[in-house]
Amino acid sequence: MIDWIHADAPFPDTRRALGPDSDAPGLLAAGGALTVERLRMAYRQGIFPWFGPGQPVMWWSTAPRMVLEVEHFKLSRSLRKTISKFRRTPDSAIGIDLAFERVIGACANTPRDGQDGTWIVPEIQTAYRQWHAAGQVHSFETWMDGELVGGLYGVNLGRMFFGESMFAHRTDASKIALAALVCFCKAHGITAIDCQQQTGHLASMGAQPWSRERFEAHLQQTVDLPPPLDWTYDDDMWSGLIPTE
Structure with a gap:
């Protein structure tokens, strides 16, 4: 299970991202807003948004x-x-x-x-x-x-x-x-x-x-x-x- 995050809540530890054997390797969390401040916080931790039309914001931390x-x-x-x-x-x-x-x-x-x-x-x-x-x-x-x-x-x-x-x-x-x-x-x-x-x-x-x-x-x-x-x-x-x- 991934975390659902709200507003300015901290991102989960990136080590909790789904592993390579999952259907969505690297998926860390979903939810929250795409503000500049939020994006800056994400990138500093190696996290980035990636989602399709009609989906909630999904945050990823791929490894490797x-x-x-x-x-x-x-x-x-x-x-x-x-x-x-x-x-x-x-x-x-x-x-x-x-x-x-x-x-x-x-x-x-x-x-x-x-x-x-x-x-x-x-x-x-x-x-x-x-x-x-x-x-x-x-x-x-x-x-x-x-x-x-x-x-x-x-x-x-x-x-x-x-x-x-x-x-x-x-x-x-x-x-x-x-x-x-x-x-x-x-x-x-x-x-x-x-x-x-x-x-x-x-x-x-x-x-x-x-x-x-x-x-x-x-x-x-x-x-x-x-x-x-x-x-x-x-x-x-x-x-x-x-x-x-």
């Missing part, structure tokens, strides 16, 4: 946790060539928070692997828009020919970034945004990106499963550090992955 250590990001030869071409193309650039509303809307229309519908329900979109307005949710955007063609969004607490969702309207556009996020994190002392779910796609790019103990210890060491102050992308940041051309 898929995490991308930025130093272990795997840049394939083909993606390296794609990024190099992207950087040489006029009217192509990485943007941060230039079109957050469009990014989260596009992500909401991109189902996760194995799902027919979206998990970014209207309640999630509203809550993360409010959190974005509060300065802790950010979008990384791939612009080509002056058009938004891909991107991702996620949460920043201190020196930790929690990836939420990606979308692409052109080949590799979301991968370019992820590579830019990795470079931004390297430039600002963020060593790990939470990816939540284990997928082959993330593993192919260097993400690895962390134990609950390792993940939560990392959060304790990072979420209270000073966050990046400048959320702009400098083309020189690409040198974190690709030598200056």
